[in-house]
Each structure stands twice: as C-alpha cells, then as structure tokens.
Amino acid sequence: MKTILTGIRANSELHLGHYLGVITPMVRLANKYSNEYHVNIFAPDLHSIISEIDGKLQDNIIRTLKYWLAAGLVINDNVHIYRQSYVPAHSELCWILNCVATMGETSRMIQFKEKSKGQDTCNVGIFDYPVLMAADILLYDAEFVPIGEDQFQHIELTRDLAMRFNRKYGEVFTVPARTTEQVKFMGLSNGIRIRDLLSPEKKMSKSTPAENSKIMLDDDPARAAKKIMSATTDSVGRIRYDMFTQPGISNLLQIEALITDTPLETIIQRWSGETRYGELKRTVSEDVAKMLTDFQAKLATITDEEVLSILQTGETYANKVANAKLLQAQTAFGLR
Secondary structure: OEEEEEEOOOOOOOEHHHHHHHHHHHHHHHHHHOOOEEEEEEEOHHHHOOOOOOOOHHHHHHHHHHHHHHOOOOOOOOEEEEEHHHOOHHHHHHHHHHOOOOHHHHHOOHHHHHHHOOOOOOOHHHHHHHHHHHHHHHOOOEEEOOOOHHHHHHHHHHHHHHHHHHHHHOOOOOOOOOHHHHHHHOOOOOOOOOEOOOOOOOEOOOOOOOHHHOOEOOOOHHHHHHHHHOOOOOOOOOOOOEOOOEHHHHHHHHHHHHHOOOOHHHHHHHHOOOOOHHHHHHHHHHHHHHHHHHHHHHHOOOOHHHHHHHHHHHHHHHHHHHHHHHHHHHHHHOOO
16 A cells, blocks of 8 residues: 655744645545555654644654644544654665765755854754655655745755665656646645735745734634724725735635635636625634634544554554555665
8 A cells, every 4th residue: 555644843842834725635545545554643742843842742753743633624534643753764865865865965955044044053964854854754665745835956955865766776666646637636726825815925834923913723713803893904895806906815815715615617617807805804813713713613522542552553553554664665776
C-alpha cells in the first residue's frame, strides 16, 4: 500500500488557515482513501523546536492531535498518528540526506530566507529543516503529502534528494508526486493559502500580533464572526475573485467555499458581480461561527487518554516501517 503523509507543528494554537488548508483536506482524504493507502499524520515536534517554545510543547501536541479527531478523522488499521521525535529514524535519515543535499539548495528555500531575514543569528535548524522534512516523507515511501502552498518548494527538494540518492546509491526511496499532482490529488485547483484578514496580501499567521488578522480555532465563535465583519476588502465596489487585485474579497470567497465544502467555482458564480460586500461578510461570518461552534463541541469530548492510546499504536507502527527504510538507506550508503 502507498502512503499519504502530513503534519502540523504544535508550537501554539492553530488558526483557520491550518484548519482549512491542511486538517480538513487531509481528513477528507484519509476517510476516503484509508482502505487503499496508509495515512500517516504526525506531530513534527523536532520541527517545532527550531522556534522558541514555552515549555508546553507536549500539551500543545496532544491538543493539536485532538483537532484531527474533532475534524472528523476516523482511526482504523491504516490511519497512523505519531510523534516525530518518538521515531529516531527521522533524525538519522536527516543526517544521511544532509550528506546528499547541497548548501545552495537549502539556502534557496523561501521560508529560510523569510525566517532569517534581518536576523544577526539564525539557528541551523531553520536552515536544515527542509532536509528533515524530506526524511519525514521518504522514510514512509509517501507518494502524496497534502501541504499548504508555502511548502511546495520543500516537496520539490524532497523529490530532488530522493532521485539523486537513488541514482547514486540504488533505488531506495519512493519519489513523491510533483506538486501539481499533489494539488490534483487533494481535489483542489490550486494550493490553499488563507489570507490575513487585515492585510490580505499576506497569508494568515499565528505569529502576527494583530488579533483581528487571524481566526484561532479556540476563538469564541461570536468573536470570530466580528473579525470577519471587520476584514479588509477594497474600494472596487464589485465582488470578483482575483487574488491579485482583490485579495480581501477573494479570501472571503475562498473561506466560504472551504467552510461549506462547496466548489470554489460555485461560490464565485453565486457572488460574482454583486456589490454587497456587507452581505458576503455576514454570510461568511455566520458560517465560520457555526463551524467553530460544532468543532469546539466535538473537541471537548476527546480525552488526553484517547489520544495517548492512539499515539502508542501509531508509534509502534511508525518505528517498524521507518527503521526498515533507514536500514535500506544505511546499507546503500555503506554504513551497514
């Protein structure tokens, strides 16, 4: 069986962009394909520590994994949830891949440039985490990796490293599908990139200090609705989907499509040409508030013990698979 794999860092509370861009598409895929694929959903705690952590990492991991269950993920024999650091093969394969990757490749990564910009010092983990991400994927022969648009460059690096290793040391790794195929497999015309509500030319980010710029998954639903109502739009005066000239309005249309599980084209047709920005905002705000109400009610029923039990089973599986693939790589590299 082939593998579908994804994960979300658990440094802090997640926002609507994480929910719509990664969690719900992955839950939909998992529930649809778990009879045909292994579905791996992991907590990338090694990635989390490249940033400052507040001592609550384990609590954050448990809470984040609860989100998958609250979003409707069905656990069965082919759905595996695990913590990255509980599978040491991730770190070991990362080192091997470091000896295959080049400085030029990793220094060209857009996220590294953004995170290191203006800093006198930048930890090596920020520079190297795309290689660790490649190890996360290649250990499990993952063909599809549902991710946000901002991670596409890392998938291409993973493909390059896998092909380079295979050419030099033998066919060890499955090469993930191209990003265009990833998007098609997720059932999307483009990668999902939920925008900042106040500055829609930027993506929604939990690190942005302005509270009204983002909708957190633990926001009071009424408060979240008010944030939508205060979202930045434009002075064009006509609703049209165009992320370049009308990013605020386009972002609201995208949110509405994803929240209601309606094709974006249908939402665009429904609102195209309308001049009632306020009515669009009210519709989106009501649907966001309803989603949060239902999601938070389900979340409250999931216990820590339930998550830990799922993790124990998932980590047993992950270690077995990852160790076997690591041994293949070590043998090919001459380490075994």
